[in-house]
Amino acid sequence: REAKAQMPSYKGLENFKLLEKMGDGAFSNVYKALDLKTGQKVAVKVVRKYELNANQRANILKEVQIMRGTHHPSIVKLLSFSESQEHYFLVLELMEGGELFHQIVKLTYFSENLSRHVIIQVAQGIRYLHEERGVVHRDIKPENLLFERIPIVPSKNQIHRPYDEEKEDEGEFTPGVGGGGIGCVKIADFGLSKVVWNEETMTPCGTVGYTAPEIVKDERYSKSVDMWALGCVLYTLLCGFPPFYDESINVLTEKVARGYYTFLSPWWDDISAHAKDLITHLLCVDPAQRFTIDEFLAHPWVNAAPAPPPPPT
Numbered sequence: 001r002e003a004k005a006q007m008p009s010y011k012g013l014e015n016f017k018l019l020e021k022m023g024d025g026a027f028s029n030v031y032k033a034l035d036l037k038t039g040q041k042v043a044v045k046v047v048r049k050y051e052l053n054a055n056q057r058a059n060i061l062k063e064v065q066i067m068r069g070t071h072h073p074s075i076v077k078l079l080s081f082s083e084s085q086e087h088y089f090l091v092l093e094l095m096e097g098g099e100l101f102h103q104i105v106k107l108t109y110f111s112e113n114l115s116r117h118v119i120i121q122v123a124q125g126i127r128y129l130h131e132e133r134g135v136v137h138r139d140i141k142p143e144n145l146l147f148e149r150i151p152i153v154p155s156k157n158q159i160h161r162p163y164d165e166e167k168e169d170e171g172e173f174t175p176g177v178g179g180g181g182i183g184c185v186k187i188a189d190f191g192l193s194k195v196v197w198n199e200e201t202m203t204p205c206g207t208v209g210y211t212a213p214e215i216v217k218d219e220r221y222s223k224s225v226d227m228w229a230l231g232c233v234l235y236t237l238l239c240g241f242p243p244f245y246d247e248s249i250n251v252l253t254e255k256v257a258r259g260y261y262t263f264l265s266p267w268w269d270d271i272s273a274h275a276k277d278l279i280t281h282l283l284c285v286d287p288a289q290r291f292t293i294d295e296f297l298a299h300p301w302v303n304a305a306p307a308p309p310p311p312p313t
């Protein structure tokens with residue numbers, strides 16, 4: 001085994017011991033760290049200030065401001081924020097289980113019950129953002145959905161789909177009960193999020209009357225971008241690949257613009273009609289027709305009781 005890479009040290013972050021790198025982005029690194037004052041394990045997002053222009057710096061501060069106001073079990077908590085000359089430090093609730101993305105890659109796809117268990121948590125976070133905070137996330141994707149703890153509960157008793165013989169032995173997660181199971185999924189990364197309009201008055205928070213029509217039109221549907229993304233995540237959970245993909249970015253863009261996707265056989269053959277119906281209402285090109293978060297939460301597939309576990313063999 002290779003020795004762990006040497007952790008960098010940052011001026012301004014002396015109260016934390018960095019333990020390992022958990023992720024990185026264009027301008028940031030995320031570390032697992034120990035808060036030396038409280039003994040608590042946390043995640044620290046270190047953003048390289050000097051690589052950002054004024055606009056990008058303002059966006060980080062907006063990310064912080066939005067996260068400070070959000071308190072919900074399906075949303076990663078911002079524990080504190082500080083900055084040095086060179087960096088911003090976002091101290092976050094630690095999500096030990098990592099990205100939903102990695103779990104999909106590992107397992108190929110989730111059963112309908114497990115997909116429901118995951119997507120309902122994400123949807124409740126979105127409902128809170130849309131309806132209680134007036135916030136659109138705008139970057140919902142499996143890389144930004146994190147498991148609170150490592151969700152490995154392999155069970156060979158779960159149904160597998162016979163056409164994928166290679167995957168037969170890999171087992172599946174079991175939805176969480178008590179100490180076992182898959183546990184909590186939370187929404188992270190508010191880097192692209194923004195505050196939107198008050199639904200009743202159709203005015204931006206705090207301002208009245210002088211806004212251009214194209215902005216009103218845009219903003220009215222801005223929450224629907226999260227619903228489209230939720231549809232893409234659900235699709236991916238159920239079959240293991242995304243609804244829209246092409247090696248050529250131009251072709252991909254065209255497919256998305258037309259909403260061209262299919263329930264590809266054989267992968268979708270055994271998936272319920274209710275699940276497909278729900279996805280159809282999310283991956284709907286016209287934002288005015290697309291399901292809102294309340295319509296999502298009222299859909300029969302979301303409200304179906306999970307099937308009882310198979311008898312032990």
Ligand code: ADP
Pocket residue numbers: 022023024025026027028030043045076092093094095096098099143144146188189190191
């Ligand atoms: P970026 O804007 O660069 O995408 P993110 O906030 O999404 O930044 O963080 C990048 C990655 O770091 C995430 O995709 C995830 O793998 C990891 N990460 C972020 N926040 C946490 C956290 N609170 N706990 C554990 N890992 C995290």
Ligand code: MG
Pocket residue numbers: 025143144189
């Ligand atoms: Mg991200």
